[in-house]
Amino acid sequence: MDERDALGQIAKTLPQAGDDAAVISLDSVSLVITTDMLHETTDFPDGTTRYTAGWRAVGASLSDIAAMGGQATAAVAVYGAPAFDPDEIDSFIAGAIDVCDAANAQYVGGDLDTTSELTIATTALGTVTHPSYRHGARIGDCICVTGNLGRTAAGLKAFETGDIAHANELFRFTPRVNTGAALAKHTTAMMDSSDGLARSVHQLASASEVGMSLHWDAIPTHPDVKEYVDDVSTRRELTTTVGEDFELVLTLPSSELANARETTSVPLHVIGEVTESDNGIIIDDESLPDEGYTHATK
Amino acid sequence: MDERDALGQIAKTLPQAGDDAAVISLDSVSLVITTDMLHETTDFPDGTTRYTAGWRAVGASLSDIAAMGGQATAAVAVYGAPAFDPDEIDSFIAGAIDVCDAANAQYVGGDLDTTSELTIATTALGTVTHPSYRHGARIGDCICVTGNLGRTAAGLKAFETGDIAHANELFRFTPRVNTGAALAKHTTAMMDSSDGLARSVHQLASASEVGMSLHWDAIPTHPDVKEYVDDVSTRRELTTTVGEDFELVLTLPSSELANARETTSVPLHVIGEVTESDNGIIIDDESLPDEGYTHATK
Structure with a gap:
C-alpha cells in the first residue's frame, strides 16, 4: 500500500485528517493543527544547512496552516539526528525561529531524539475564522x-x-x-x-x-x-x-x-x-x- | 554532546522549551503544547503491537500535558514506517484513539512518512488554568x-x-x-x-x-x-x-x-x-x- 492509499484509508477513520490540517473547536476559538516529518534521504539534499532544514521543516507545517486559511500561533519540532552538535542545533533553531517570525508565529521548542539519519518532525498550531477546505470548489470558479x-x-x-x-x-x-x-x-x-x-x-x-x-x-x-x-x-x-x-x-x-x-x-x-x-x-x-x-x- | 546537554542548550535560547510542555497565551486561553519522537530501536521491543505503539507514543505526549497540569484537547501523530500495511495502520490509529479517549482528548490524525524503522512523532495540545512547572518546589514540601x-x-x-x-x-x-x-x-x-x-x-x-x-x-x-x-x-x-x-x-x-x-x-x-x-x-x-x-x- 503506498502513502496515498494509506492516507485515504486514514481519512475514512478520521475525517479531520483528510485535509491539510485538522480544525478543532475550543471554547470560542477554532484551532487548526498539523504535523509533518521530513528526513535526510528524501528531503534534505547534501549541502542543506541545518538553518535551512529548520526553516524548511517548520515552514512545511506553517504552510499547512496557511492552506486552511489559518493564522499561525506556534510551532514545535523534534530534531532527530545521529549526534548532537551544538552549532548544528543552534542553526536548526535559528532557522525554525526565523521562519516562524516570517509567519507571525512563535517557535516554542520541542524535543531531541537520536535517529540514524536527520529526521525532523514538526507541528504547527493556528487559529482560523474562515477555514478553507479542499472541498467546496464550484463549477465555473x-x-x-x-x-x-x-x-x-x-x-x-x-x-x-x-x-x-x-x-x-x-x-x-x-x-x-x-x-x-x-x-x-x-x-x-x-x-x-x-x-x-x-x-x-x-x-x-x-x-x-x-x-x-x-x-x-x-x-x-x-x-x-x-x-x-x-x-x-x-x-x-x-x-x-x-x-x-x-x-x-x-x-x-x-x-x-x-x-x-x-x-x-x-x-x-x-x-x-x-x-x-x-x-x-x-x-x-x-x-x-x-x-x-x-x-x-x- | 549528549541529549541532556543539548536540551540544556536549547532551554537557554527557548525558555518555554525547558519544561514538559510549552505554555502559549491565546486570547483568554492558555494553551499547552508538547512533542515527542519514539522509534523502534529504543522504544518498541520486538513484540510491541502497532496498537500498543499508537497508544504509548500518543500517551507519552499526553503525559507531558498532564505534567503541566493541563487538560488534554487533541493529539496528532506522524507514523513513519518502512512500508504501510493497512492493518498495522488501523491498529496504530485505534491505539492512538483509545489513549486519547482515556485522557478525554480527541485524536485528529496526522501524517505518514517512509522511514527505515518504525518512527512515531506525536504532538499533544491542551489547555491549562494553573500551570505547574518544574520550578517552584519549596523547602519543607x-x-x-x-x-x-x-x-x-x-x-x-x-x-x-x-x-x-x-x-x-x-x-x-x-x-x-x-x-x-x-x-x-x-x-x-x-x-x-x-x-x-x-x-x-x-x-x-x-x-x-x-x-x-x-x-x-x-x-x-x-x-x-x-x-x-x-x-x-x-x-x-x-x-x-x-x-x-x-x-x-x-x-x-x-x-x-x-x-x-x-x-x-x-x-x-x-x-x-x-x-x-x-x-x-x-x-x-x-x-x-x-x-x-x-x-x-x-
Missing part, C-alpha cells in the same frame, strides 16, 4: 496559484550543480500564512502545493467532486527553473510535478478575484477553471495525470 | 509520586521472557491527565517520570534550586517488578532509573496533601521531602545519582 512554481525543482538543480548557497536560499520558502488567511474569505477551496500542482488539482477536484481545466501558459514558473532547464517540456514537467513549493492552490468565483488580489501583495495567478466532473483533470485539452515527482535526494 | 513505578521495567522483562500479551498491556499506561489537572491547584512543582524517578527529582531540584531527600521504602513499586525480579537491589535500581512509567512526580506543602488526595482516585504517595539545596539529592542518606537507564531494546 477560477483556479489560482500564489507566487510561482518550480522553486524547489530549481533548488534541487542548484544542489546538483554545486550552487549550494543559492540552493539553500531557494529551499527557504516563505510560508503563505498571511496570504492564506487573507484569501480564505474569498476562496471556495484551498490547499498547498506540497505534493506538486498536478496532485493538488486532483485532490481539490476529488474532494469537491468537480473537474478542472488548466492552461500551461498561465502557470507561473520560478525564474530559476529557466536558468537550470533549457528544455521546455522538462521545465513544464518539473513545474507541475515536483511540488514542495508550498504555494497555495485555490478556487474562487471570478467575481471575487479582484477583491482577493487586493488583500495580498503576493501575485495571484489564474491558471484554469473548475468544470463538470465528467471533464476530468485536463491541461490544454490533454489529460493531466495524478502524478508527483518522487524526489529521493540520495 | 512533600515529594509525591502518583500510582507506582516500575511498570515499564516490568514490561521490558515481560517482552524479554516472551510474555508478549502481558508486556503489551504493561506498555499501555494511562496518562495521568485528569489527575495532573486536578492536582495542579495544590502542587508547587510537577513533571512526569518519563526519564525515571532519579532524573525527575534531579530536574525538579535543579529547576527549583532546592535539595531533595527520598526514602526507598516509601517508593511504590509496580507489583509485576516483584514477579520478574527477585533481587531487591536490582528491583530498586529498576524502579528508580528505568523511567517511562509516565507517572507524575510532584511537590506540595504537607498542609495540601489531604486536599490533593481528595481530588483523584489515583494513589498519591509521599516519597520524601524538599530540603535545602546544600543537602543535594539523597535517598536514605546516600547520594542518588542523576542517572537514567538507557533502554535500547535492540
Whole structure:
C-alpha cells in the first residue's frame, strides 16, 4: 500500500485528517493543527544547512496552516539526528525561529531524539475564522496559484550543480500564512502545493467532486527553473510535478478575484477553471495525470 | 554532546522549551503544547503491537500535558514506517484513539512518512488554568509520586521472557491527565517520570534550586517488578532509573496533601521531602545519582 492509499484509508477513520490540517473547536476559538516529518534521504539534499532544514521543516507545517486559511500561533519540532552538535542545533533553531517570525508565529521548542539519519518532525498550531477546505470548489470558479512554481525543482538543480548557497536560499520558502488567511474569505477551496500542482488539482477536484481545466501558459514558473532547464517540456514537467513549493492552490468565483488580489501583495495567478466532473483533470485539452515527482535526494 | 546537554542548550535560547510542555497565551486561553519522537530501536521491543505503539507514543505526549497540569484537547501523530500495511495502520490509529479517549482528548490524525524503522512523532495540545512547572518546589514540601513505578521495567522483562500479551498491556499506561489537572491547584512543582524517578527529582531540584531527600521504602513499586525480579537491589535500581512509567512526580506543602488526595482516585504517595539545596539529592542518606537507564531494546 503506498502513502496515498494509506492516507485515504486514514481519512475514512478520521475525517479531520483528510485535509491539510485538522480544525478543532475550543471554547470560542477554532484551532487548526498539523504535523509533518521530513528526513535526510528524501528531503534534505547534501549541502542543506541545518538553518535551512529548520526553516524548511517548520515552514512545511506553517504552510499547512496557511492552506486552511489559518493564522499561525506556534510551532514545535523534534530534531532527530545521529549526534548532537551544538552549532548544528543552534542553526536548526535559528532557522525554525526565523521562519516562524516570517509567519507571525512563535517557535516554542520541542524535543531531541537520536535517529540514524536527520529526521525532523514538526507541528504547527493556528487559529482560523474562515477555514478553507479542499472541498467546496464550484463549477465555473477560477483556479489560482500564489507566487510561482518550480522553486524547489530549481533548488534541487542548484544542489546538483554545486550552487549550494543559492540552493539553500531557494529551499527557504516563505510560508503563505498571511496570504492564506487573507484569501480564505474569498476562496471556495484551498490547499498547498506540497505534493506538486498536478496532485493538488486532483485532490481539490476529488474532494469537491468537480473537474478542472488548466492552461500551461498561465502557470507561473520560478525564474530559476529557466536558468537550470533549457528544455521546455522538462521545465513544464518539473513545474507541475515536483511540488514542495508550498504555494497555495485555490478556487474562487471570478467575481471575487479582484477583491482577493487586493488583500495580498503576493501575485495571484489564474491558471484554469473548475468544470463538470465528467471533464476530468485536463491541461490544454490533454489529460493531466495524478502524478508527483518522487524526489529521493540520495 | 549528549541529549541532556543539548536540551540544556536549547532551554537557554527557548525558555518555554525547558519544561514538559510549552505554555502559549491565546486570547483568554492558555494553551499547552508538547512533542515527542519514539522509534523502534529504543522504544518498541520486538513484540510491541502497532496498537500498543499508537497508544504509548500518543500517551507519552499526553503525559507531558498532564505534567503541566493541563487538560488534554487533541493529539496528532506522524507514523513513519518502512512500508504501510493497512492493518498495522488501523491498529496504530485505534491505539492512538483509545489513549486519547482515556485522557478525554480527541485524536485528529496526522501524517505518514517512509522511514527505515518504525518512527512515531506525536504532538499533544491542551489547555491549562494553573500551570505547574518544574520550578517552584519549596523547602519543607512533600515529594509525591502518583500510582507506582516500575511498570515499564516490568514490561521490558515481560517482552524479554516472551510474555508478549502481558508486556503489551504493561506498555499501555494511562496518562495521568485528569489527575495532573486536578492536582495542579495544590502542587508547587510537577513533571512526569518519563526519564525515571532519579532524573525527575534531579530536574525538579535543579529547576527549583532546592535539595531533595527520598526514602526507598516509601517508593511504590509496580507489583509485576516483584514477579520478574527477585533481587531487591536490582528491583530498586529498576524502579528508580528505568523511567517511562509516565507517572507524575510532584511537590506540595504537607498542609495540601489531604486536599490533593481528595481530588483523584489515583494513589498519591509521599516519597520524601524538599530540603535545602546544600543537602543535594539523597535517598536514605546516600547520594542518588542523576542517572537514567538507557533502554535500547535492540
